Every structure is written in C-alpha cells, then in structure tokens.
Amino acid sequence: MSDAPLPSDTQDALVPVTVLTGFLGAGKTTLLNHILTAEHGRKYAVVINEYGELGVDNDLVVDADEEVFEMNNGCICCTVRGDLIRILGGLMKRRGKFDGIIIETTGLADPAPVAQTFFADEDVRAKTRLDAVVTVVDALNILQTLKESPEAHQQIAFADVMILNKTDLVDDAQLKQVEDTLRSINAIAPIHRAQKGNVKLTDVMDRGGFDLQRVLEHMPDFLENPEHHHEEDLSSVSLTVKTPLDAGKFQMWIGALLQEKGADILRTKGILNFEGQPDRFAFQAVHMMADGNNIGPWKEGEPRESRLVFIGRNLNRPQLRRGLESCAVA
Template sequence: MSETETKTPVTVLTGFLGAGKTTLLNHILSAEHGRKYAVLVNEFGELGVDGDLVIDADEEVFETNNGCICCTVRGDLIRILGSLLRRRNRFDGIIVETTGLADPAPVAQTFFVDENLRAKSRLDAVVTVVDACNVMQTLEESHEAVNQIAFADVIVLNKVDLVDEQTLDAIEARLRQINASVQIHRTTRSNVSMSDILDRGGFDLKRALETMPDFLENTAHSHEEGVTSMSFSVDRPLDEARFQAWIGAILQEQGPDILRSKGILDFAGQQERFAFQAVHMMADGDYIGPWKENEARVSRIVFIGRNLNRPQLRRGFESCLAA
C-alpha cells in the first residue's frame, strides 16, 4: 500500500448555520457503505447540543463546545485527532463537523503544521453544505460563508426542492464565481451519494486528478469584488527555483487575501508531476509520480481569494518558464 493509502482520511464538513450539516452527517453515518467513522462535532457556545442531534450509532462522537474549532479550540482539535489516530485501526476515517460560523482555513492549516497529523492522517476534502433558499443573502452578509465556499472541494447544494430551476442555475453561477473548480451536487435533505463526498482526494492532488482529471482546468473568473477564482496554464516547462521564489513572495505579500491555491506543475529536467497547494501563507508540495503516456505536460495553477490581480498573477506565473 502507498503512504497515502495507509493514512487515515479526514473529511471536514462545513457550511453556514442551518444549511443541513448535521442532516448530512446523519446520512453518512446511516448509509450502507460498509465503513466506520469517528466523528468530531464542534459547536460554538457553552452548552453543546449537536452531539445529541447526531444519530445513535457505533461511531465515536466527540464534542468541543468551548469555542469555535477555527480559533480557540485548535489545540483541542489536534489533541482529539491525535488521540483518535492512536486507535486508528478501529475506524476507516474521521469526520470533523465545524460550527456554522467557522472559517475552514485554520482547520485545513492544522494538517499542514502538525507533524503527527501529517504522518498519520490526510485531509481528504472540505465538504461545504449550502442552503439554496438563503445562500444569496448569506453570501452578501457573511464573510465566513464566502470562505466556506472558497475552501470547498465539494459543495452539497441543499434544499433544492424549495427553489426553482432558474434560481438554482443563478446560485451555481454565483458559487463558481467564488470557486470555479468546485464540484457541486444538488440535494434534498442532504441526500447525496457517499462517493461524491468521501474519498475525493481534494487535498491530495494526485488522487483528485485520478477521479476528476479536469478539476484544475476551469479558467472561469470574475471581476466582481469579493472572493474570486482564477486559473492559469502554460505548456512549457517551469524553472523550479524561479517558481518557488515567485510563489513564496506572492504568498508572503498576499497570503491573507489568497485563501487557497493549488496546482500541478511540470518542472524542467523532472519526469514527475509536482503537486503544489497552499492555505493562505502555508504551502506544501511534492512530486506525485510520472506524467501519463500521451498526457500533455501542461502546468496549471489555481488561486482563490480576494483582491486578486489577474494580469499580475499571469505575468508572474509565466515569468517562471525555464529558459
């Protein structure tokens, strides 16, 4: 088995208040998929009730209610996940359900910075549940809701039975203005196929390319203010040192505005693909195996964030071309 296959997959389940996260969690726990999950439920407030709302199942449910996972209880997240991973032979994966007010970025960053979590687990995907009835207004009013969309690998567009087709098309267009490459699944009562949300490999670009070969190829972008998604590609090899210097400077200068970036790169003199990704200023990357036979060796990179300067990013990326 590969190193990736031996690591415990972790799914982060997020979404704004009332979107249907707990309904989706119950759906996961009751579905016939033959897998066992440990569940970490985070709730904002002194009195926790989400743990009581999760169906009675064999899965282990842990609750943190002394603050939001994305701020005061990150230490709790590391501690509980570390404890679970010492018993990882008892389950197949871990699901972290965040409070509806959580910014997913610090949760994702946890898997970049904690060595124990990096060694024993892999962040599989951020799954965001969206309330079709209220999302347009929520996106206007809530910075957190926009971030939840921006960080999503998969969006469960819920309550679609309560709005018409034209409205749903407008909602999807708005979501893709924020996150062009996200996978969107329309649902009623969060009833979605398990294969659409689990084992997606959204934070494992090698696996993501195997299941979604075109997931970095969407070049849609928006000139609206707020969070936008931009992608660039070049069909000539890149100079690795130039790229590392450029991306390092970009993330250092604009990291707070760049919510997430990811790419598959062809470096001159290398026969393997290089997978790069970052959450704000925290970056990670590694070679993920050779290019497939007859596969075009095209370098692709995606930026999702605020105040992105498209011409500047394109010029910078193209300046990394090998001589």
C-alpha cells in the first residue's frame, strides 16, 4: 500500500494492518500483549501464530473453529496468500468490531509473502492498508542469529520499524555493535530500544507506512549517506531527483526494473513528484508487486523532489540513479 499517511477520508475508510515479525524468542508475543493491554481505547483483531483470529477483550471476531490457518509447519510464509486473503475477507465482514488488525508471524517467517498480500489482491487493497512491518530484534542473540539465519536478515531488511528488545541484557558496547549491524542491513527504519517489549504505542501503531519525514527525524544525515552495504550483500540505496518526473516514464521504468530485478529487490519505497500533479505520490513495492497513490499536497517548506529508496541484494546504484533520472521531465 502507500508509503505515507493517506488523506484522512481515505485513511479512515481503510483498516490499518500492522505486521509483527522477528526471530524466535525475540519478544513478539510480549510486544503484542503490551499493545493489547495498553490504555489506548482501541480494539484490534489479531491473526496469531496458531492462525486463529481473536478479537481483543476476548470477543471472538471470527469463530476460530472455522477460521484457522493450517499451514506447513505453522509458518505463514509457507502457505498460499489465499489463506491470509480469506482470513482478512472474513474479518472485513465484521469491520465494525475493531479499529485495526495485527498479524504476528512465526519466528522463521519471511515477511515478504505477508506484505505482498496487500498488493496482490484487489479486495484486500480496497479495504486495508499495510501500516507498518514491525520487526522485534533480540539484542542479546541477534549477532549470532544473523550468522545462522537468512530469515533474520529478511525480517530486518523488511522492517519499517525495529524494536531492539532485551537491551537490559547487553552492555553499551554490545548495544552499539548491534545497532550498527542493524543499520548496515536496513538504514531507513527507526530503531527503538526496549525491555520486555515496553515501547510507546506511537512507535509501532499508526505509523502510516514508510514516511521519509520520520526517517529524517531519526537520521537527519540519511540522504547524505545514500548507500549502506552489508556483508551478506544486502544494502539500501536512496536516490533524490529534484526535477519533476514524467509519470508514464516512471511507470515503464519501474515496471521493467522490478520485472527484471524484483527477486533481488526486497522493498522499494518513495515519495514522488509527478509533473502536473499537485499531490505527493507515495510508491511502494515488495519484490515485483508495486502499488501507489496520491497522499495529499506537499507540506509547507517541504522540497518538491522525488525520493526513492531500494533495499535488496546486488543493487547497482549508478544504474538505478540513471534509470530514475531518465524519468525526469526534459
């Protein structure tokens, strides 16, 4: 879905979905319980590891007997997206009973198939929006986990927000090493330190997807450091073009790029300035599946320029830069 908050009338009509991911034992369920028991006056429908659906406050939103995910090894990434689409469809028939949906994936899950669901199905796109992928990271064990698990790399690379949990179990030097490692994989997601998942709800809920302004608040030098490498070949590249873009040229270029390189490009996100359009255009893609929409006028003082971020493997920054610049209006 979109990379930034939608206009309020559209946003109110779409149900925000938060995806909780993170490796085994990182503290996802602890964070989920924190969200559900906090004083916020909101109700959430939850799709959990056992893949039944619960309404918060113990009201069943969907009868678990008839709406249970049965997946290979209980892993959400091993099943057809159709199961998740079916569950979401069932939930949407009970739309008035909750304010948002939280999906907690298993510790071994690649978040990509979950995120792709919000691009792949027209009914899902018409009724829900992917608010954020929140990745919980175990500060004590993550460095070792990254050596052993490609899934852990995927979870961090996909994050819109990282919750660095169990920070009380490591010293300052270890904490810095962990944060530097996380930054090398995903340079754009804010990192919030936590103990037992105790974070501000505004850090994880109602994030509005990818919002470059929030990134710049946490990392003001982000755009000056446009390439971040990792030893596993995962990197992020950020590009800025000040000249307005031709919408048709951009669609042709990005479509061909994702068709050819989509397997290596985990995520693409950006705010774009199309010629002749008064509104900002939010663009996001997961592998080869892309989506985007207008998100309201440019803010006062905000530079009218296009900013695009790629996260993936084998990214060729000069080639990507030339491609984006070729979409600029002559």
